[in-house]
Amino acid sequence: MAVNILFAAKPDRWPDYEAPLRRALDAAGLAEATLSTDIAPQDVDYIVLAPNGPVTDFTPYTRCKAVLNLWAGVEDVVDNPTLTQPLARMVDHGLTQGMVEWVAGHVLRHHLGMDAHIHGQDGIWRTDVPPLAEDRPVTILGLGALGCACAKALVSLGFDVTGWSRSAKDVPGVRCLHGDAGLRDALNTAQILVLLLPKTPETEDLMNADRLAMLPQGAVIINPGRGPLIDDDALLAALDAGHIAHATLDVFRTEPLPPAHPYWAHPAVTVTPHIASTTREETAAQVIADNIRRSEAGAPLLHLVDRDLGY
Numbered sequence: 001m002a003v004n005i006l007f008a009a010k011p012d013r014w015p016d017y018e019a020p021l022r023r024a025l026d027a028a029g030l031a032e033a034t035l036s037t038d039i040a041p042q043d044v045d046y047i048v049l050a051p052n053g054p055v056t057d058f059t060p061y062t063r064c065k066a067v068l069n070l071w072a073g074v075e076d077v078v079d080n081p082t083l084t085q086p087l088a089r090m091v092d093h094g095l096t097q098g099m100v101e102w103v104a105g106h107v108l109r110h111h112l113g114m115d116a117h118i119h120g121q122d123g124i125w126r127t128d129v130p131p132l133a134e135d136r137p138v139t140i141l142g143l144g145a146l147g148c149a150c151a152k153a154l155v156s157l158g159f160d161v162t163g164w165s166r167s168a169k170d171v172p173g174v175r176c177l178h179g180d181a182g183l184r185d186a187l188n189t190a191q192i193l194v195l196l197l198p199k200t201p202e203t204e205d206l207m208n209a210d211r212l213a214m215l216p217q218g219a220v221i222i223n224p225g226r227g228p229l230i231d232d233d234a235l236l237a238a239l240d241a242g243h244i245a246h247a248t249l250d251v252f253r254t255e256p257l258p259p260a261h262p263y264w265a266h267p268a269v270t271v272t273p274h275i276a277s278t279t280r281e282e283t284a285a286q287v288i289a290d291n292i293r294r295s296e297a298g299a300p301l302l303h304l305v306d307r308d309l310g311y
Contacts, residue, residue, distance in 0.1 A: 002032060002033065002034055003030060003032070003034070003046070003292065004034045004039050004043050004044050004046075005021075005033055005034065005035045005036075005039075005044075005045065005046045005292065006036065006037070006039045006046070006047050006048065006055075007021070007035065007036065007037050007048045008037070008049050008050065008053045008054055008055040009048070009049070009052075009053040009054075009070060010050065010052060010053055010054075013050065014037055016281050017048075017281050017285065018035070020281040020282045020284075020285035021035055021048070021285045021288065021289065022035060024285035024286045024288065024289035024290075025292070027286075027289065028289040028290055028292070030289060030292060030293060030296070033292070041060035041061045041062075042060065042061075042063060043063065044061050044064050045064060045065055046064065046065060046066055046067075046292055047061065047064055047066075047067045047068065047085075048068050048070060048288055049067050049068065049069050049070060049077065050069075050070045050071065051069070051071060051074070051076035051077040052076070056082075057082050058080065058082045058083045058084065059082045061085065064085045065085065065295055066085055066086045066087070066088060066291070066292075066295060066301055067083065067085050067086070067087045067088070068090075068288050068291055069087065069088060069089045069090050069305075070090055070279050070288075071089070071090055071279060072089060072090050072091070072095055072146070073089075073198065073226065074087060074089050074198075074305050074310075074311060075198065075199045075200070075226075075310065075311075078305055078310050079310075086301055086304055087304070087307075088291055088301050088302065088303045088304055089303050089305055089311070090279055090284060090287065090303070091145050091287065091303045092279070092280075092284050092286070092287040094279070094280035094282070094283030095278070095280065096145060096146060096149045096277075097149075098276065098277040098280070099150060099196075099224060099276055099277035100149050100150050100153045102224060102250070102272075102275070102277065103150040103153070103154075103194055103196075103222065103224060103276070104150070104153050104154065104157065106222050106248050106270075107192055107194065107222065108157070109248075110192055110220045110222070110246065110248070111130060111133065111136050111159075111192065113128065113130055115246075116128070132158065133157050133158035133159045133160075134158050134159070134160055135160070136159055136160065136191055136192065137159075137160045137189045137190060137191050137192075138154055138159045138160065138162070138190065138193075138194065139161075139162045139163070139164065139186045139187065139190035139192070139193050139194070140154075140162070140163045140164070140196055141163075141164050141165075141186065141193070141194070141196065141206070141225075142164075142165065142195065142196035142197035142225060143163045143165040143171060143174075144165075144196070144198070144311070146196050146277065147163065147165075147196040147197075148163075148169075148171050150194065150196065151163050151171055151174045152171065152172075152173070152174075155173040161173070161174045161175070162174065162176075162177060162185075162186050162189060163176050163177070164176075164177045164182055164183055164186040165178050166179075166202070184214055187211060187214040187215050188214055188215075188216070190215055190216065190219055191218075191219055191220070192220045192222065193215060193219060193220070193221050193222065195207070195221070195222070195223040195224070195225040195229050195230070196224065196225045197225050197226065197229055198225075198226065198310065199225075199226040199228050200309070200310040200311065201310075203228075203229055204228045204229070205228065205229075205230070205231045206229050207221070207230045207231060207234070207235065208231040208234050209231065209234040209237065209238070212231075212234055212235065212238045212243065212244060213243065215243070215244065217242075217243060218242075218244075218245045219243075219245065220244070220245055220247070220248070221246075221247045221248070222247075222248045223247070223248070223249045223250060223251060224250040224277065226251055227249075227251040227252040227253040227254075227255070228253055230249075232253070232263075235247060236262055236263075236266065239266060239268045239269065244268070245268065246268045246269070246270070247263075247269050247270070248269075248270040248272070249263060249270065249271055249272070250272045250274055250276040251274055251276075255273075255274055256273065257271060287302075287303075290302070291303070
């Protein structure tokens with residue numbers, strides 16, 4: 001029986017993905033697979049899904065063996081009551097490497113105090129010397145695939161890295177903490193805090209006024225994870241009070257970030273437009289094709305979402 005793969009994303013994404021997916025399927029030994037944006041639901045074996053795409057009711061897809069998410073985040077689809085098929089999130093080299101580069105770049109930017117020199121071309125000879133990375137405590141909240149990769153990269157640069165997760169993890173070179181007590185300890189030492197947690201009911205507004213107050217005076221927050229991890233009003237208050245020195249934010253509750261939002265004009269906020277880590281067609285296509293190959297061979301799917309945890 002032929003394998004039928006439905007590409008279910010916004011129409012403007014199909015021209016970008018069609019050729020990379022076709023190449024990846026051919027390389028995976030699936031040259032005979034049908035790949036299309038238009039397949040009768042009852043004939044679909046796999047759905048390649050963007051959660052903002054056309055498929056929101058999975059009930060008619062009675063033959064579907066798996067839904068393969070194009071995004072790392074699954075919060076927009078995981079609670080869909082019609083989704084009874086296995087759901088795999090996107091974990092691929094391009095997405096991971098992109099996040100590592102963005103996080104490392106902004107951690108180094110704040111560690112070295114680059115902004116003072118980039119924006120301070122005013123004739124003042126600034127001689128402040130930053131500490132070595134080994135004397136700069138960095139905390140990463142979230143030790144999934146992206147968090148672990150970023151933690152390892154920062155360790156390789158010499159940073160003193162603490163990682164926190166809901167359950168116990170072991171990452172070489174990283175002080176790994178978990179649980180409520182571990183969270184307080186992780187925040188207390190964080191001169192630079194990187195947020196890489198998924199959005200779940202437990203993580204929404206995690207960085208509220210109380211937890212922001214746990215950070216050292218003058219700490220920097222970097223958020224490429226999820227916008228709702230931060231209580232925006234509490235962060236703005238902490239910035240205005242000078243307790244938080246700067247916030248570099250890539251993700252927001254509403255995207256694009258509205259032009260009138262106070263983050264845009266705040267002198268201690270850097271806004272980047274959700275570019276820290278995006279799905280790249282070539283590498284994402286390889287992950288999708290490999291998962292279909294595994295499924296067709298009777299092997300377990302990779303990167304399956306735990307519905308109870310929400311990621």
